[in-house]
Amino acid sequence: MNPYDIPVLAAVLEGASRLIEQLSSLLDPLAGASAAALAIVVVTLLVRAVLVPVGVSQRRAQRTRARLAPRIRSLQQRHRSDPARLERELSALYASEKASPLAGCLPVLAQAPVLAVVYAVFSLPMIAGHANPLLAHSLAGAPLGQGLVAAAGAGSLPGLAVCGIVVAVVLLLVVLTRRLQQRTATLDLGSSAAVGLPGGPGFGRALSWLPLVSVVFAALAPLAAALYLATSMGWTLVERTILAVALPV
Known part of the structure; x- marks a missing residue:
């Protein structure tokens, strides 16, 4: 069974399609x-x-982790030979401070359903049993339902040009956002900030590069989804810049 034929999901996709069509008309x-x-x-x-508000909460969580840095390092040194004990102590510390080492993932998780819907409504030929009208729309001659890889396969010059620009913007935003994080973070991404996370410091370093997955997604996804991603990442960069000044660590 096609999951998109599930009544609830089909209704969501049809509603999203109509919303975008109506907004396009306006x-x-x-x-x-x-x-x-x-x-x-x-x-x-x-x-x-x-x-x-989620972004503000994320910034406050970062401030909390910075404040807890000395205690985190102390626990790390005290229990470095007992990873299980260290994890328990860190979990208790975060719980007592009502903080989460994974708070930075909240904005991404909150947007995931919306991005998934945008991806679907610009990639499915049929929505709720009828032809998908959104596939007829384009940006500067590049179909919104076609991504960079698909455009390359089809030999579409407008698609290659427009999708290439959007993917390049996503890459630039990833680099700028990571540099901003490095400048504003009090805790080193490879040490204290990663303590208590599954996999330890190595996981923390890998997590700091996770946004690069967005570049791959932007290249594979329909142009509409890549455009959503680029706009959202631009917002994130501006929001974090403002919050870094308004809520310094």
């Missing part, structure tokens, strides 16, 4: 043939605006 006088692409940007900004 934006048509402003953006013309690229109205659907602009609609994706608008939807992304609305979602991120709703998630501002």
Whole structure:
């Protein structure tokens, strides 16, 4: 059974498709043939605006981890020969402070369902039993349902150009966001910040490069999903810059 035929999921996709179509119609006088692409940007900004409290919570969690850094290092030194005991002590410490070492993942997790819906509505030929009208939309001649890899396979020059630019923007935003994190983080990404996380310091270093997966996703996903990702990452960069000043560690 196709999971997209499940009634609840089909209803969600149909609702999302109609929302984007209606928003595209409203934006048509402003953006013309690229109205659907602009609609994706608008939807992304609305979602991120709703998630501002999550970003603030993430920043406060980072401040808490920075404040706990001396105690974390003390526990690390005291129980370095007993990883199980160290994990228990760190878990108790985070619980007592109502902090989570994985709080930084909240914005990504909160957006995952929206990104999945955008991906689906711009990749499925049929939605709720009827043809998907969103696949007819484009950005500067590049179909919103076609990604960089697909455009390369089809030999589509507009697709290669537009998708290539969006993927390059995603890569640039990944690099800039990581540099911002390195400048504002009080705890080293490879030591204290990773203590208590599954896999220890090595996991922490790997986690710091996890956003590079976004570049691969942007290259493989439909242009609409890559556009959502680029807009969201741009918001993240601006939001973290503001919060770093407003809520210094």
